[in-house]
Amino acid sequence: MAEKKKGLFSRLVSGLSKTRDNIVAGFDSLFLGYDVIDDDFYEELEEILVMADIGINATTAILDDLKEKVSEQHIRRPQECRQLLINSIKEQMAVGEADYEFENGRSVVLVIGVNGVGKTTSIGKLASLLKDDGKRVILAAADTFRAAAVEQLSQWADRAGVDIICGQEGADPASVVYDAVAAAKARKADILICDTAGRLHNKKNLMSELNKIYRILEKEYQDAILETLVVVDGTTGQNALVQAREFSEAAKINGIILTKLDGTAKGGIAVAIQSELGIPVKYIGVGEKIDDLQRFDADSFVNALFEVPEESSDREEI
Amino acid sequence: MAFESLTEKLQNVFKKLRGKGRLTEEDVKTALKEVKMALLEADVNFKVVKQFTKSVQERAVGADVMNGLNPGQMVVKIVNEELVSLMGSDMKELPLKPGSEITVIMLAGLQGAGKTTTVAKLGGLLKKNGRKPLLVAADVYRAAAIKQLQVNGEKQGLTVFSMGDKISPVNIAKGALEYARENQFNVVLIDTAGRLHVDEEMMQELSDIKEAVNVDFTLLVVDAMTGQDAVNVAKAFTDKVGIDGVIVTKLDGDTRGGAALSIKAVTGTPILYAGMGEKLNDLEPFYPDRMASRILGMGDVMSLIEKVEASVDKEQAQEMQKKFKKMDFDFNDYLTSMEQMNKMGGIGSILNMLPGLGGKNKDIEGMIDESQLQRTKSIILSMTPAERSNPSILNLSRKNRIAKGAGVDISEVNRLVKQFEQSKKMMKQMPGLMSGKSGMRGGFRLPF
Ligand SMILES: Nc1nc2c(ncn2[C@@H]2O[C@H](COP(=O)(O)OP(=O)(O)OP(=O)(O)O)[C@@H](O)[C@H]2O)c(=O)[nH]1
Numbered sequence: 001m002a003e004k005k006k007g008l009f010s011r012l013v014s015g016l017s018k019t020r021d022n023i024v025a026g027f028d029s030l031f032l033g034y035d036v037i038d039d040d041f042y043e044e045l046e047e048i049l050v051m052a053d054i055g056i057n058a059t060t061a062i063l064d065d066l067k068e069k070v071s072e073q074h075i076r077r078p079q080e081c082r083q084l085l086i087n088s089i090k091e092q093m094a095v096g097e098a099d100y101e102f103e104n105g106r107s108v109v110l111v112i113g114v115n116g117v118g119k120t121t122s123i124g125k126l127a128s129l130l131k132d133d134g135k136r137v138i139l140a141a142a143d144t145f146r147a148a149a150v151e152q153l154s155q156w157a158d159r160a161g162v163d164i165i166c167g168q169e170g171a172d173p174a175s176v177v178y179d180a181v182a183a184a185k186a187r188k189a190d191i192l193i194c195d196t197a198g199r200l201h202n203k204k205n206l207m208s209e210l211n212k213i214y215r216i217l218e219k220e221y222q223d224a225i226l227e228t229l230v231v232v233d234g235t236t237g238q239n240a241l242v243q244a245r246e247f248s249e250a251a252k253i254n255g256i257i258l259t260k261l262d263g264t265a266k267g268g269i270a271v272a273i274q275s276e277l278g279i280p281v282k283y284i285g286v287g288e289k290i291d292d293l294q295r296f297d298a299d300s301f302v303n304a305l306f307e308v309p310e311e312s313s314d315r316e317e318i
Numbered sequence: 319m320a321f322e323s324l325t326e327k328l329q330n331v332f333k334k335l336r337g338k339g340r341l342t343e344e345d346v347k348t349a350l351k352e353v354k355m356a357l358l359e360a361d362v363n364f365k366v367v368k369q370f371t372k373s374v375q376e377r378a379v380g381a382d383v384m385n386g387l388n389p390g391q392m393v394v395k396i397v398n399e400e401l402v403s404l405m406g407s408d409m410k411e412l413p414l415k416p417g418s419e420i421t422v423i424m425l426a427g428l429q430g431a432g433k434t435t436t437v438a439k440l441g442g443l444l445k446k447n448g449r450k451p452l453l454v455a456a457d458v459y460r461a462a463a464i465k466q467l468q469v470n471g472e473k474q475g476l477t478v479f480s481m482g483d484k485i486s487p488v489n490i491a492k493g494a495l496e497y498a499r500e501n502q503f504n505v506v507l508i509d510t511a512g513r514l515h516v517d518e519e520m521m522q523e524l525s526d527i528k529e530a531v532n533v534d535f536t537l538l539v540v541d542a543m544t545g546q547d548a549v550n551v552a553k554a555f556t557d558k559v560g561i562d563g564v565i566v567t568k569l570d571g572d573t574r575g576g577a578a579l580s581i582k583a584v585t586g587t588p589i590l591y592a593g594m595g596e597k598l599n600d601l602e603p604f605y606p607d608r609m610a611s612r613i614l615g616m617g618d619v620m621s622l623i624e625k626v627e628a629s630v631d632k633e634q635a636q637e638m639q640k641k642f643k644k645m646d647f648d649f650n651d652y653l654t655s656m657e658q659m660n661k662m663g664g665i666g667s668i669l670n671m672l673p674g675l676g677g678k679n680k681d682i683e684g685m686i687d688e689s690q691l692q693r694t695k696s697i698i699l700s701m702t703p704a705e706r707s708n709p710s711i712l713n714l715s716r717k718n719r720i721a722k723g724a725g726v727d728i729s730e731v732n733r734l735v736k737q738f739e740q741s742k743k744m745m746k747q748m749p750g751l752m753s754g755k756s757g758m759r760g761g762f763r764l765p766f
């Protein structure tokens with residue numbers, strides 16, 4: 001476990017490096033540069049959180065919570081305040097075993113999101129991850145809209161060594177899903193993963209198309225756990241909140257796949273989404289290769305965000 | 319929603335800022351605090367926001383508050399103007415080489431930004447403009463990327479050059495250029511793989527392509543939904559590869575799109591196009607004014623400002639009509655009408671408001687030299703207030719000084735003064751035109 005954690009952490013650290021150095025430098029100087037916790041201190045703290053894409057609303061919520069604790073616990077030192085902040089974000093972002101229940105039963109995973117966030121790639125990676133766990137996985141290529149989308153997923157199916165159900169480009173995606181459910185039942189698949197076309201959440205007709213797909217899965221595959229994952233590009237700013245909210249209207253969302261964390265973006269928007277909508281991050285994407293998908297670990301994520309060395313994070317759990 | 323509460327907050331702050339006259343430092347600071355939050359909520363990079371509000375503060379303190387606006391709204395007006403000018407640029411289109419000479423354009427950006435789709439859209443646009451573009455599939459990494467470009471290119475009736483995914487992108491680019499020369503294509507559009515700005519090897523690949531085929535324009539494709547990280551991306555692409563323009567995609571979404579401002583601030587290169595949808599003709603020119611109000615997200619305040627501006631213009635117009643009648647029209651008024659004209663969208667749109675000109679507009683427009691207008695403006699600006707309000711005192715030495723100040727020949731100053739006298743005379747002869755009833759609909763006068 002410690003081994004695995006370290007891998008994820010160092011990966012995140014190296015991935016989230018450069019910009020975060022600035023942020024962290026800002027963070028450290030903030031905590032070291034203040035003798036007392038006052039308005040200026042909070043103001044600067046607010047700025048730092050906003051710069052991590054956490055957003056002004058979530059930042060305010062976090063700071064309110066922090067202020068309350070600081071006064072309750074009579075905290076005087078900025079350093080202590082920092083640890084408190086880190087802990088409260090960790091607490092908020094934590095996921096439990098129950099969040100991955102669908103991995104173990106018969107289930108169908110619906111993957112949705114706006115254009116180009118990494119849906120198809122994440123499905124390829126997830127299929128591989130689950131197959132390595134000994135699961136029988138089938139993919140459904142229900143993006144019949146974008147040019148060469150079906151071919152793209154087929155290549156991932158090959159790489160992961162799993163089956164795929166395809167429709168023609170231009171075919172009704174709902175019918176592809178329908179066929180895929182039948183195939184999953186017939187072949188006794190453990191997990192069926194459905195790719196969908198990228199769509200902007202403000203397009204009414206595309207969102208109702210998605211809702212139709214969701215309802216087919218609900219109705220036609222009742223003995224499977226229905227797990228809907230929305231893919232969020234870690235580089236995205238505040239709009240990701242709106243995305244999560246709008247996609248929740250079309251389907252009940254169970255979790256987030258946060259991608260592209262191998263860049264310099266900090267993915268703070270995930271904190272905002274968790275804070276405002278209560279949707280947990282379940283997986284993170286840290287690259288373009290097949291094994292670049294990992295189960296989300298709140299401790300590592302927040303540590304990486306604030307660059308806390310791994311030992312001290314272990315210590316602080318005592 | 320976050321954004322609504324911000325607008326509300328802003329309105330409340332503005333209510334507190336009553337009073338007229340000049341903007342005080344206090345007014346500006348209070349209003350800018352809210353503007354700052356709005357920009358952050360729109361994903362404008364924090365450092366950019368800080369710099370931007372600082373420069374606005376310098377400009378705004380001491381500015382006159384327009385009738386009908388409170389100080390807070392006045393600050394927003396100034397902010398909006400600054401945003402527009404920051405995001406605008408003189409270059410609105412790519413200056414392609416003439417005739418059969420080949421212009422090489424390379425599109426680059428992060429994964430999922432929308433490069434492949436944009437290449438096909440841009441190709442279609444250029445084809446419509448009478449060019450012969452060749453699309454080049456140089457993304458050899460992402461699964462089915464080549465096929466995606468081929469399908470899109472075919473839909474657009476465009477030729478797609480591909481050598482499969484076993485050849486290096488540099489060699490594909492070279493091969494494409496050879497093919498373009500042999501087959502008389504005059505624009506080569508290279509689609510590159512999405513890459514992270516911190517991936518040194520992949521960034522080097524772009525530089526290598528650039529060098530190998532003498533890319534004329536490297537365009538950075540950026541997702542409008544990008545957050546704070548946009549500056550790091552833009553900076554890295556600028557430093558490591560060098561970019562000549564920007565295309566912002568997915569603006570058909572509902573993002574506020576602050577990344578556009580961040581990127582313009584960091585790169586200084588023009589934002590050329592906006593991606594407005596998944597269909598292959600959904601590529602539009604970039605409009606800095608639309609983007610500014612979108613980022614600022616203060617719809618209510620902005621429409622109020624527009625209304626006030628319109629009514630102020632009317633007031634000014636009436637004021638000036640009175641002056642015309644009394645014949646005390648001077649160079650200050652001349653300047654005001656020139657500025658109004660600019661605000662109205664230039665001479666062309668004003669000519670359209672003139673009744674009875676019909677199809678002659680085009681001819682008249684052709685006769686007007688915009689740079690001439692600019693020179694006229696600097697001549698007037700080089701006059702002292704006394705000279706502007708009383709042109710009759712303009713003697714030779716004054717004219718000489720003015721010419722120097724404006725950097726023009728004295729003959730131009732003479733011509734302007736003469737023109738001014740003539741138009742005054744003309745006004746006298748056309749009382750009907752100036753009465754505003756049967757005359758110009760908008761009540762605008764022409765400064766010549
Ligand atoms: N660096 C990095 N790139 C990623 C990651 N996940 C996906 N990508 C890349 O992002 C780009 C878009 O990925 P896709 O999987 O095609 O995205 P999509 O959401 O299926 O796109 P559409 O179906 O067109 O809406 C590809 O170039 C992927 O290789 C990640 O975690 N890190």
Ligand SMILES: [Mg+2]
Nearest residue numbers: 119120143149
């Ligand atoms: Mg896809």
